Amino acid sequence: MTKREQRTLAAGRTYYRQFNEEIRALVREGVTDFVIRECNGQRYLATALEGDLTFDIHGVPGQDLAAFMRGPKIRVRNNAQDGVGNTMDGGRIIIEGLAGDVIGYAMRGGEIFIKGDVGYRVGIHMKAYLDHQPKIVVGGKAGDFLGEYMAGGIILLLGMFSDKPDAPVAGRSLGTGMHGGVIYVRGEVPEHQLGPGLHAQPVDSEDLKVIGALVEDYAKELKLDSKEIMSENFVKIRPFSHRPYGNLYVPC
Amino acid sequence: MKAPERYYDFQKDISGCGIFGVIHKKRGLIPGEMPIAAMTCMHDRGNGLGGGFAAYGIYPDHAEKYCFHMMCDDDSAIEGSEKLLRAYFDLHHFEPIPTRRVLSIPRPPKFNRYFVTVPEKPVNEFSELPEEDYVVAVVMKINTSVPGAFVVSSGKNMGAFKGVGYPEDIADFFRLEEYSAYIWTGHNRFPTNTPGWWGGAHPFTILNWSIVHNGEISSYGINRRYLCENDYLCTMMTDTEVVAYELDMLIRKHGLSWEMAAKCFAPPFWDEIARMDEGDRELYTALRATYGPAMLNGPFAILVADNTRLMGLNDRIKLRPLLVAEKDDMVFMCSEESAVRDVCPELDRVWMPKAGEPVIVDLEG
Numbered sequence: 001m002t003k004r005e006q007r008t009l010a011a012g013r014t015y016y017r018q019f020n021e022e023i024r025a026l027v028r029e030g031v032t033d034f035v036i037r038e039c040n041g042q043r044y045l046a047t048a049l050e051g052d053l054t055f056d057i058h059g060v061p062g063q064d065l066a067a068f069m070r071g072p073k074i075r076v077r078n079n080a081q082d083g084v085g086n087t088m089d090g091g092r093i094i095i096e097g098l099a100g101d102v103i104g105y106a107m108r109g110g111e112i113f114i115k116g117d118v119g120y121r122v123g124i125h126m127k128a129y130l131d132h133q134p135k136i137v138v139g140g141k142a143g144d145f146l147g148e149y150m151a152g153g154i155i156l157l158l159g160m161f162s163d164k165p166d167a168p169v170a171g172r173s174l175g176t177g178m179h180g181g182v183i184y185v186r187g188e189v190p191e192h193q194l195g196p197g198l199h200a201q202p203v204d205s206e207d208l209k210v211i212g213a214l215v216e217d218y219a220k221e222l223k224l225d226s227k228e229i230m231s232e233n234f235v236k237i238r239p240f241s242h243r244p245y246g247n248l249y250v251p252c
Numbered sequence: 253m254k255a256p257e258r259y260y261d262f263q264k265d266i267s268g269c270g271i272f273g274v275i276h277k278k279r280g281l282i283p284g285e286m287p288i289a290a291m292t293c294m295h296d297r298g299n300g301l302g303g304g305f306a307a308y309g310i311y312p313d314h315a316e317k318y319c320f321h322m323m324c325d326d327d328s329a330i331e332g333s334e335k336l337l338r339a340y341f342d343l344h345h346f347e348p349i350p351t352r353r354v355l356s357i358p359r360p361p362k363f364n365r366y367f368v369t370v371p372e373k374p375v376n377e378f379s380e381l382p383e384e385d386y387v388v389a390v391v392m393k394i395n396t397s398v399p400g401a402f403v404v405s406s407g408k409n410m411g412a413f414k415g416v417g418y419p420e421d422i423a424d425f426f427r428l429e430e431y432s433a434y435i436w437t438g439h440n441r442f443p444t445n446t447p448g449w450w451g452g453a454h455p456f457t458i459l460n461w462s463i464v465h466n467g468e469i470s471s472y473g474i475n476r477r478y479l480c481e482n483d484y485l486c487t488m489m490t491d492t493e494v495v496a497y498e499l500d501m502l503i504r505k506h507g508l509s510w511e512m513a514a515k516c517f518a519p520p521f522w523d524e525i526a527r528m529d530e531g532d533r534e535l536y537t538a539l540r541a542t543y544g545p546a547m548l549n550g551p552f553a554i555l556v557a558d559n560t561r562l563m564g565l566n567d568r569i570k571l572r573p574l575l576v577a578e579k580d581d582m583v584f585m586c587s588e589e590s591a592v593r594d595v596c597p598e599l600d601r602v603w604m605p606k607a608g609e610p611v612i613v614d615l616e617g
Contacts, residue, residue, distance in 0.1 A: 013594075039590075040293065040593060041294070041591065041593075059593070060589050062588070063588075079602060081573075081588055081590065082573055098602070098604075100575075100589075100604065117604070119573075120569070120607065143570065143604070143607070163601070172521075172524075192527065
């Protein structure tokens with residue numbers, strides 16, 4: 001167990017560049033656990049930080065929270081904006097409210113758990129390598145292009161804690177261009193929401209194990225009832241052939 | 253060829269425009285400090301080449317007169333535009349728009365405002381036109397015939413204040429903290445395709461319409477040509493100008509509802525139209541066929557206002573952020589939630605509208 005050192009910072013109207021410099025300096029001095037109060041749109045918080053750090057953020061952080069991050073654990077007590085976890089490599093982000101567009105763009109490791117709804121283009125370009133498996137769990141509903149160009153990892157969409165009772169669980173062009181990884185959806189997805197070359201199938205017992213473990217973590221972090229989440233059927237969305245775009249540029 | 257050492261390690265401001273709007277549904281007056289603070293929070297969404305605000309309810313003593321906000325490069329532009337205004341209108345009152353000298357705004361143009369009405373029996377080439385068309389015609393005439401003179405706004409009980417600078421500097425220049433309005437919109441510009449000049453800042457306006465826009469309108473060429481055929485002449489060298497004139501044409505002249513105009517700007521996809529029931533299918537097919545040249549192609553989040561409404565709208569695949577927040581009688585529409593929280597920390601509801609679906613908020617009563 002490494003030595004922990006906590007620090008509370010008030011962001012207020014501090015300019016993001018100055019605020020991030022302060023955080024980085026403190027990390028170099030050995031501070032490991034940050035409580036950030038009055039966060040008000042400061043961009044790039046925890047960007048590219050590595051190792052066993054924690055951030056407890058009160059208020060609304062700005063764009064590109066935790067971009068390129070490898071390791072830290074971030075909890076956002078309110079909503080988050082666009083670009084959370086851009087190209088993140090490891091660690092965990094928990095958002096207790098909703099989140100904006102392009103969450104987890106090109107993400108390649110770690111987890112993002114969002115309690116509420118998310119915007120458009122969440123999880124696009126996600127990729128995996130060996131045991132580096134990025135995972136996004138969305139408790140609410142998602143906008144269009146969820147998992148577009150997805151190459152690896154897992155997106156789990158629950159549709160439960162949504163502010164939009166009449167909206168479909170996901171928008172149009174779900175998984176368009178997807179050629180790897182898997183999108184699990186609780187309940188059903190209308191066929192026309194799916195991008196071309198994909199199908200939604202019932203999950204098998206292996207899938208349920210994966211979903212169960214992920215839900216367990218998710219429910220614990222957000223103080224939710226995992227049994228209730230698991231009480232409904234899931235479908236999995238994948239391309240219906242291996243390497244669906246393999247012949248696109250170099251036909252064989 | 254090899255990339256330079258540490259080519260990735262540089263300081264760069266990455267950004268897009270920022271927009272903010274607020275409406276008080278009971279006409280409660282919102283002091284200018286609020287939109288100014290919200291825009292200041294989104295400082296980094298612009299690059300200092302354009303900032304502006306539109307305000308409704310700021311001229312209650314002249315509420316029935318058209319208020320022309322004029323921007324003039326020099327005294328001859330003032331003289332030329334004033335001559336036209338006197339020739340075409342009954343001029344009731346005019347004054348310089350109060351400004352203060354601000355270090356961040358070097359060499360600003362000159363700003364005056366004129367409160368006018370249309371004469372009962374005008375004797376000129378526009379005399380056959382209905383009143384509002386007459387006003388539009390004079391706006392076009394000033395913009396195209398008086399060198400260095402531009403109409404910044406021409407509505408009733410409203411005005412636009414804009415220029416080259418960050419929005420907080422423009423607000424400082426125009427002393428906007430001295431105004432209160434029941435609808436405000438604000439814009440922070442990061443020009444991408446067109447010059448950052450005073451007339452090119454947002455909002456764009458005509459009559460009571462105003463619009464602020466984050467994004468770019470790739471269909472500008474076809475939209476502009478379509479408007480030109482209908483006597484709207486684009487002179488501001490910024491794509492967003494077409495939206496102001498299209499609003500006037502589609503809603504005021506053609507009688508479309510705001511919802512339908514929004515569906516002309518961001519029409520449903522053909523595959524969505526194919527899944528609609530027969531009535532809607534026919535409607536949206538007709539709308540796309542009739543108003544194809546009015547469609548706005550490209551990414552946008554726009555805020556549109558007139559004296560009684562505020563509308564937010566995204567392009568149909570939502571390539572720009574837009575958020576709606578509610579607090580008691582106020583509704584906010586904004587690029588970033590943090591900017592709203594900055595001016596109103598406790599909110600009743602926060603949500604992001606669906607792409608292509610207008611969010612319309614009306615004044616009550």
